[in-house]
Amino acid sequence: MRAFAALWRKEVFAFFTSPFVFVLLGFWFLLNGLMFSVILDTQAVQNDLSLLPPYLFGSGLLVWLLLPAFPPLLSIRLFAEEHRMGTLEPLLTAPIRDVAVVLAKYFAACVFFLLFWGGVLLLFLLLQLHHAPMDWARIWGGMLGAMLVSFLFLATGLWASSWGGNLVLAAGGGAALNYLLLFVPALFELDEGWLGRLARMTHLPNFLDRGFAAGLLDSYAVVYLLSMSALFLFLTWVRLVSRRWVP
């Protein structure tokens, strides 16, 4: 546990002292700020501000474009960078269990990603400061859903990062996986057979749009997002362990 905590602290520190990560954060805030401003300018949202969380977290560009792309960019440095720099082997031979390595890196990325959402929360606080009426249940719901989705995307990014030392493959592979998780269910959502049912049960924007961002907490959506994250963490662990088995 102490080794886990030490590695987690090291990873968090590494995030906070990386200019690349802050540039990434800056772009995230910029794009979100632009989207926020555009949505706020629409007459519909000015007529009813309760539509802002669904627009921002549910069916908007944030979910379809930004959210799948940013977490893999953050997670490339976790394994792929270490592999490229040659520091992965010493880490894997250090007296720390592989599962602790995976979890420490993952939770460090998750904690840092809270900063990404903190900036978005700041936008809502800004509105509150200007005496805008807010439905905080929907905002918190939407934030929670978006956070859980981003944690899933971090897990896929982490898995892609464990494939090797190619940074482009790690970032691109993670993003591609995330887009697949988003788009494949959307393609089959209207199918009448089992494929349609499966697609509707795994359609991430629906979880956000019809659930979290509407202030509804759905136990299945939470379990889906957590268990899929756990699956990709396990696959990352398998990949790391198999490096020892198959050099």
Added chain:
Amino acid sequence: MSRRLRLGMLTVFAAACAVAFTILVLYTFSRPGLRQRWDLSTAKNHGLSTRTKEALLQLPEGSRLTAFLFREDPSLQWFGSTVYDQAFQILRSLVDDAGIRSGGRLQTLILDQQSALVAREREIHRLDRQPGETIILEVGEQKKVLAFDDLFQIARPSRDGTPARLRKQRIEAALGDAAIALAAGKAPTAAVIVGYGQGRLDDSKGLAPFAEFLQRENWNLQAVDGPGQAANADLLIIPGQPRPFLPHDAEAMHQWLQAGKPLLLSLDPNAPPSVVDFWNQELEERGTGFASGLVCEPIKVMGELLTGRSDNAQLEIASEQLSPQHPITLPLIEAQRYLLFAGVRPVLFAAGTNDYTQDRLIRSKPLAWVDQPGGQLFFQDDGEALGIVPLAVAAERWSPNAEGQWGRVVVLGCAESMRSGLVYNREFLARCLLWLHGEASEDRGLLGLGEMPFRPERAVMARLHNISIFGIPGVTFLVAFWIFWRRRR
């Protein structure tokens, strides 16, 4: 087998086991018994009530709910109105919730403008969907259709630029009512009298469209020669009556009305006097009946009022001519619907006995007159005074009788409204059927919808834009530069 291959297979096996375990977990948690939903929103209007949940659990396996979220009324989008955005957001959540709460009995499908065209057209064709219909609930052969106006109460846009507003919604209650009605398994029976010159129910130029319309409104149809054969029906419909009843049918009709059972009656101007006399006698205590003649209105063309044309007998009925007090017409007024009646006989709207209350559902314009036989056709002759003429009247008891019947009657002066005029009057007739069956109660289950308007000054908006686009990202880029600079040093 090499060690490398064995370990490779072990890796694949471990991954496959993890995937299988995840699928098992997801399958388990997707079971209706284990799936929970908590409504955390302030308004608490995104979840279903216990009554509706129980009703959904009574539905048989294979029931289907199709929601059509189409923005069909342009006026609801004027001036930046959020009516459709708000409405569809609630509908999506509630339809999803209905699917989950039904314990797998109800398959839900939401179609919107972004859905694949093929899927949209397939469902529209399969369900024979009409514009404005938003939710169609199917149980076997039975269907229950809920229109947008049935689900929402809307303040229409005004000419001064005020956008339409969603005032209240009753999706939850309407869905519950529909589920209860369909779960009962048996649709109510409407007996349509066809034995006195009304024509056949399968005549495509006659009553066939009306018969289809009734089935669509979830009524079991029973074509009967006379009231004597309709004793077991829930509703009696008389789509015009060219010949008087035989004595045994007249007696059966009298018994029907005395028992307080519901009746939808229409007569056209050509109905024989003996038929009119019969009905005036039967409906006297309800304060209604029929007068003689043909209701005409002048047509306004380029500022001139024209008469002497057959068009004078076609009455365009604006929403102002509908009763604002009655559950049949109130939703039509709110939706600003127009009706079209052609060849209308005036209806009596008089004082009945104290047991009944009457409402004039539809009236003519003030410039209408009643063309009497013998005079010049479609001209206002001497003795044919201008004035408002009742065209449809609804009557019911103040309280139900011992059998729980309200004695509801809707009297229409236009039999054509159930034939070629059906297309213009479907919504009105659908509301009549609901009311006669005791389902049209607009106030029940209505939930208020609060809006959160935010219209800041330009300076405030500019400040919000500056902070969100330049302030927060700018500070972050500065931090990135500071870290980079520190690391270089």
